[in-house]
Amino acid sequence: MKIALIHYRLILRGGLERRLFNYTNYLLEQGHEVEVIVAKRSHDAQLPEAVKVHVLSPGLMPKVFRQRYFDHLLGKFMQQQNYDLSLSLMRTSHQDLVLCPGNHLGFLKAMHKKGNRLTDKEQIRCDKAAFRQSRKIIAASEMMAKELRELYHIPQDKIHVLRPPVNLAHFKPGNKVHRDAYRKKYNLPLDKRIFLFISSSHFRKGLPLLLDCFRQLQDTDAVLVIAGLPPVQSELPNVIDLQYNTQMEELYAAADFTIHPARYEPFGQIVPESLSSGTPVIISDTCGAAEVVGPDEGRILPATATADWLHTIRNIQTSDFNIPENYAELHSLSVAEHVEAILAIGKTTY
The missing domain is CATH 3.40.50.2000 (Glycogen Phosphorylase B;)
Incomplete structure (x- = not known):
């Protein structure tokens, strides 16, 4: 399969960034063709040579609007591509599957914040677009699935709970x-x-x-x-x-x-x-x-x-x-089980 993985940044720190590397390496090992689409990358974050990286830079766009503009660039880019499956690790709206590692309405509620700032409104807008446009949503926990249903009114049959995997080659x-x-x-x-x-x-x-x-x-x-x-x-x-x-x-x-x-x-x-x-x-x-x-x-x-x-x-x-x-x-937290479950969910979107 030709698979696109989408994230805002390609760097060496952060849980989602580790998942991007884990997903890429496992998919390559299984014989898939992998392309990574990001807004920016760090030169010290090196993927295997077989992986083609596309950088869709938002340029000088004000920070608060960068994710929205990246999503706009992504939409134009995806119209020219032919992927068998696309998975986004962030708030974008032009893919088959999207991860829900968190959401802004849940964050505001937990932190007792009103969410009146422009940055809050932008993040909520991006969340809603990502959850509405994606064919399936992969929630990081039952807690996230509950927030998707109650705060974003997403139907249960669109939500799958897959907890983030652990790279057992490192953590043992x-x-x-x-x-x-x-x-x-x-x-x-x-x-x-x-x-x-x-x-x-x-x-x-x-x-x-x-x-x-x-x-x-x-x-x-x-x-x-x-x-x-x-x-x-x-x-x-x-x-x-x-x-x-x-x-x-x-x-x-x-x-x-x-x-x-x-x-x-x-x-x-x-x-x-x-x-x-x-x-x-x-x-x-x-x-x-x-x-x-x-x-x-x-x-x-x-x-x-x-x-x-x-x-x-x-x-x-x-x-x-x-x-x-x-x-x-x-707890089914190996990278292999996790990624195979994603591929199985992806097949339901064909």
Whole structure:
């Protein structure tokens, strides 16, 4: 099959960007012809030579309108192409299938925002066009499927729930044998409980709550390690900021827990990545990935209940958990199963 994958940017960071690379590599391995269509790309983000990349740049268009203009350029481009299947990982409206890794109305509702800004209106407009024009929508969680039905009035038969996959070549329990070596590599203490926080949207993902908690935990062996952007300036001795890191499998292996008190998280790919690496999680009940976390794998807490998070961080131990080594397979989270399910959904659109 000749398959088009559409995304706004081709870069090396971010959950959706990892999925773009995972999808591309798997489809190539299965003998498909893959073309990638983006608005911009980073020169250090290299796809296999067999992949043709089309860059449809919005140029000097004001930022608030760039996604809309990219969608316009995409529409003109797609009229000249003949793909067997097209999948968009973003808010576009000229493809067969579209991912719903999140939506703006759900975000506004969860964050108690009115959405009166121009940027809010544009994102909602793009969401509605993408969900209306695509033949099928692939929701990242049951939480997203519910929001599609209730906030966007999408019929159930148009929605399929496929949780984001995990690259099991990178994220695996065997990495834990290198725990001490990775801690030394990143100058992390060997004798402390490490709580790993991964984020590129610190407020939404709960960093203020964590800093409040760790301010009160300086008398314990708990250390917060932050991986992501933007950089975090903290004077707390039990907070370490590693900033962005491309070797996330090493950080999961070095950590005792992955912690994610998100106020709104449509899925949270770091959750299955962490669990596939043998590292238990502490996450909020407003995280879509809570659907695949049981008592052997982690703890689920109210998103803004600081006292609950403080108590849990103070007392939790790795011995409280027993994560199955085949966690990803038990929840159908391998890249192979995920992409084959997408192809099966695509066949229903012919």
